[in-house]
Amino acid sequence: MLIEQVPQCIRRFFQPVIWRGNAKEKKIFLTFDDGPTPEITPWILDLLDMYNVKATFFCIGNNVEKYPDLFLEIQQRGHQVGNHAYTHKRGMFTDTKIFFEDIARAQKLINSDLFRPPHGHITPRQIKKLKHTFKIVLWDVITRDYDATLPPEIILQNVKKYSRNGSIIVFHDSLKAEKNLRYALPKSLAFWKEKGYECSLIHPTITTSSDKNR
Numbered sequence: 001m002l003i004e005q006v007p008q009c010i011r012r013f014f015q016p017v018i019w020r021g022n023a024k025e026k027k028i029f030l031t032f033d034d035g036p037t038p039e040i041t042p043w044i045l046d047l048l049d050m051y052n053v054k055a056t057f058f059c060i061g062n063n064v065e066k067y068p069d070l071f072l073e074i075q076q077r078g079h080q081v082g083n084h085a086y087t088h089k090r091g092m093f094t095d096t097k098i099f100f101e102d103i104a105r106a107q108k109l110i111n112s113d114l115f116r117p118p119h120g121h122i123t124p125r126q127i128k129k130l131k132h133t134f135k136i137v138l139w140d141v142i143t144r145d146y147d148a149t150l151p152p153e154i155i156l157q158n159v160k161k162y163s164r165n166g167s168i169i170v171f172h173d174s175l176k177a178e179k180n181l182r183y184a185l186p187k188s189l190a191f192w193k194e195k196g197y198e199c200s201l202i203h204p205t206i207t208t209s210s211d212k213n214r
């Protein structure tokens with residue numbers, strides 16, 4: 001499916017973006033975008049602790065500035081953080097200079113070598129420049145938890161249908177995803193555990209040994 005799992009032919013246009021870990025390893029890379037969010041992040045952190053799972057949080061700079069203690073707590077509890085721009089600008093529809101300024105503003109707060117473009121919208125030219133500073137991380141599976149019009153069962157179904165070796169999975173640490181997240185995340189963690197997947201941090205664990213795995 002085009003939305004939940006982008007086909008290989010499209011992924012090739014966006015190299016060296018990371019889409020997926022090594023297809024030979026039974027690992028899942030769990031990621032949360034758009035936080036920190038006081039109503040959601042502590043619940044996610046407690047749940048991850050219950051499953052002894054570490055994840056990567058692509059944070060919005062503006063939220064980090066508003067909730068610095070929560071941002072710190074994410075890291076203190078063993079998780080990783082990545083830059084998701086300061087105001088969640090779409091690179092493809094934003095002047096490149098303004099886009100880069102937004103990322104730089106977030107970087108002063110987040111200080112990570114990982115970057116995920118908001119909405120996945122980024123141009124090849126922007127990738128070419130940013131790849132010197134960041135590992136640019138997109139995803140293998142987008143759960144669509146952000147779409148509150150979807151029933152939460154569909155989100156879980158997406159996880160079960162599309163998870164595979166090396167999958168980078170996207171959930172959202174945000175209010176718009178709350179209903180779907182609270183239903184689907186605990187069940188997804190139970191599902192991966194049952195299937196024998198190890199949830200890993202993107203950096204430095206991830207390996208993309210061949211282009212086929214991106």
Ligand SMILES: [Zn+2]
Nearest residue numbers: 033034118119
């Ligand atoms: Zn986002």
